[in-house]
Amino acid sequence: MNDTKTPVFSCPEEQKVFSRVYKYADMATRLMEEHKTPPFPNTYALMYAYASAENDDIVGIVDNMLERGDLSAYEIDEVYSNHLCPMQDQAKREKIGERVEAQISSVLDLVGTGVENSDQFETVLQQIGNGIGQTTSIDQLSAAISNLMSENQRMAGQSRKLSDGLKESRKQIELLRRELEDVRNESMRDPLTSVHNRRAFDIKLAAELDAARQNNSGLCLAIADLDHFKRVNDTFGHRIGDEVLKVFANIISENIKGQDLVARYGGEEFAIILPATDLKAASILIDRIRLQTFQRKLVLKGSKKPLGDISASFGIAQFVPGMTPDNLVELADQRLYLAKRQGRNRVQAEDCETNAA
The missing domain is CATH 1.10.287 (Helix Hairpins)
Structure with a gap:
């Protein structure tokens, strides 16, 4: 005996609405299966919004993600936070x-x-x-x-x-x-690490850059990236990777001052805004964070198995008159990649190669 109940609709218009809902729900589920996305509520909400095509920004972003094959849990959560959470x-x-x-x-x-x-x-x-x-x-x-x-x-x-x-x-x-x-x-916090998110970072950086320009004061930006983080996820799983992100975010938060701001900038990237700080002071502070990260020996609960060395690379840029927020971010990014090329676990505050940290 078939116990499946046929929905009863009060009018043809209601039937059309439910038909669309079922159609989008089916499309969202198929997309999740096809691309093997994490089976989380945020993923379903994003795929449903993509299937309904009611938001052009979401359609364009998801199209790009599907084309790149970049459907990690973080990227999905990032799009969800920036476009659906608002x-x-x-x-x-x-x-x-x-x-x-x-x-x-x-x-x-x-x-x-x-x-x-x-x-x-x-x-x-x-x-x-x-x-x-x-x-x-x-x-x-x-x-x-x-x-x-x-x-x-x-x-x-x-x-x-x-x-x-x-x-x-x-x-x-x-x-x-x-x-x-x-x-x-x-709305300004990263749900995993509890530090600020990209939206808060953009607002803070623009405000501090205006203040530095008007007051002729110092301003530095550091961008940090955990070294070989994919290896941690592949070896121990994403749950352990999330814990490493939390530890790193906490180390940064414990070292910065009240006027500073740390934000999760990308998957394993963090940005640190340092108002009223020159390049020398910023380098000393960021190197302390680098050293504390490397010295923090993490082990798995229960088995006490060590995770191995956890390190991070940093690029620092100092504001000079005429710079835009994008200019400052781009310069810090360039120096971060230079630190990566020179062996990782280092702080790069110049445009030329330096000796190992």
Whole structure:
């Protein structure tokens, strides 16, 4: 007996919508199988977006990735973070915005009620005042005073309600502000290593380059690349490779100052922005990071099997007037590749070849 249920659609238009959804879902699954991509939610979301062809940028990027055969988990996550997560971040911000609007509406209602009560209280006071002026007996005066006290108590109660309501709204708005800040911070972080991502790097580099230009201050950029990282992944698996990335990111983070920024720039590449820093100071700092990385002897949990030497190569560029962010990145990249050619596990801060580190 076939237990498969046929979906019931309320109208032909609904049937068309579901048909498209099923079609794109099937295409996404086939693409994942054909290209042996990691079977993760991010991969499916990216392939579904590619199949639906609703975003030209995603279609172009995935076309290039398929052509290069470059469908690693990191590259997929990078595209997902840069092109699909912003949509989710925007949705989160919109929801928070709706809640802020609701709180503002509540505040306006409270203020409106307060104004209305105040006007009523003023009217009653005026009436009581006029009545007191016309009293001819102790009983009339006593009744007027009793009326005044009753109205005063009513107004005091309304004032307390208004104050409590405004305090609660203020608390809720502050909570929403923090939620909005959390969403913004999440969108600027690499989910694996928790350091900043490429988007945060681009924003920070542009800002620091403008500051260096305006203040005539120092600025250096270092780009780091873990040596033979593919060998780690191939030998021990991607999960261990991810742990190595976290360790390296942590070593960098522990050595930089508050005004500096480290970002995951690519798969195993990291970028370090060093404001108010000259080339000599940057070289000393980056070499300390290089040495600590090489000296960190990593072993597998349980078996205690050593991973072998983990090292990184670095290229450093110093900002000079007239440079753009792209110029600075390109120069740091060139010096990184020069460090690689000279044997790796070294810091390159010049355009010419130097002795081994």
